[in-house]
């Protein structure tokens with residue numbers, strides 16, 4: 145993964161291609177910087193497979209330290225585990241009472257199935273106005289834009305009221321144990337948790353643009369199937385734990401939880417381009433599940449943000465071909481909506497297992513570490529700044545506050561009482577379904593136009609939000 149020496153040569157060519165492609169359309173110097181830096185971050189291939197020694201975000205930290213060198217921003221590096229480096233850049237404000245703003249960009253990426261890609265995942269090439277590679281959407285695009293805005297603010301000398309903190313953090317893709325979780329636990333204050341921006345917003349739903357205001361929680365459960373070991377030649381009448389585990393997994397996967405139609409769901413349905421009949425069905429708890437296909441590529445997302453979901457993702461049983469296993473295990477990924485708790489997860493699992501559930505049945509349910517959903521308000525100074533930056537670029541669009549189904553670093557901010565939003569701004573070809581299909585998917589890519597929209601909007605939000613009272617900024621007030 146770390147063949148950075150070979151990529152130096154192959155990267156130059158595509159970058160040159162980019163410049164020619166994009167100057168013809170819209171590449172401002174600011175956008176060109178994002179494109180170039182994004183390519184560098186992709187090529188560093190900080191692949192986090194969940195093991196402590198993977199990721200090696202030290203490479204992206206070094207690239208960013210170099211990029212911001214001489215800008216005047218202070219930098220502090222933290223390394224909770226060898227190679228798992230986060231770089232925290234601070235541009236000091238002049239008013240100690242003014243609220244700070246944190247830009248939280250993770251620098252790790254998820255692994256690839258290289259044989260399913262139609263281009264090299266870690267070349268960071270730019271072809272026809274598109275930057276291609278692992279991390280182009282999640283979220284090196286935004287991390288690069290954050291770095292460019294931070295450097296601009298630091299070098300311009302424009303006075304800020306509050307501090308601007310750009311946190312380029314490790315390990316988001318495996319739960320942030322060596323990133324934001326560690327930083328907020330062991331170095332409180334290093335990344336201020338009053339106001340923060342991070343990933344996954346700025347997508348188009350009909351004539352609306354999304355801002356992510358919250359994310360689902362989690363309550364993983366382990367199902368342990370107790371059978372009786374025996375000889376594989378004597379299957380008749382055996383209590384085969386592999387089969388019990390498989391049965392439990394199928395029951396959990398097939399279980400339908402009741403949809404929750406909150407205000408965000410209603411707004412999402414209202415904004416989606418649908419027939420009146422489809423809209424009515426999606427707002428009826430009895431008909432919603434069957435109507436999900438009406439949402440097209442956004443159907444899976446729609447299901448996730450309207451239901452407690454159960455996904456049995458790990459099955460383990462047996463060790464030898466001629467031995468009937470006495471124990472099986474199913475790890476179920478359970479995601480909670482706002483207001484739901486571990487009790488809701490347990491109730492859903494019990495209902496799914498039916499007569500398989502202990503104590504009467506052979507399957508025991510063990511609880512894992514739970515986490516509540518987290519939501520920030522869809523109003524307030526930072527939210528309003530986001531709305532202003534979105535509508536300045538898409539004047540006929542309204543902002544749609546949305547939940548995200550996965551976890552992000554925003555939760556560490558919300559858990560400490562701050563507000564956090566998933567922000568970016570994509571060109572109008574990007575709906576939630578297209579974004580989700582490439583997010584962690586094959587052939588991940590982003591268009592240069594979306595990078596331009598993102599970096600310009602982010603710059604406006606940062607300078608507007610941190611402007612000293614009375615100062616005029618490009619964002620206005």
Ligand SMILES: [Zn+2]
Nearest residue numbers: 282283316343
């Ligand atoms: Zn991400």
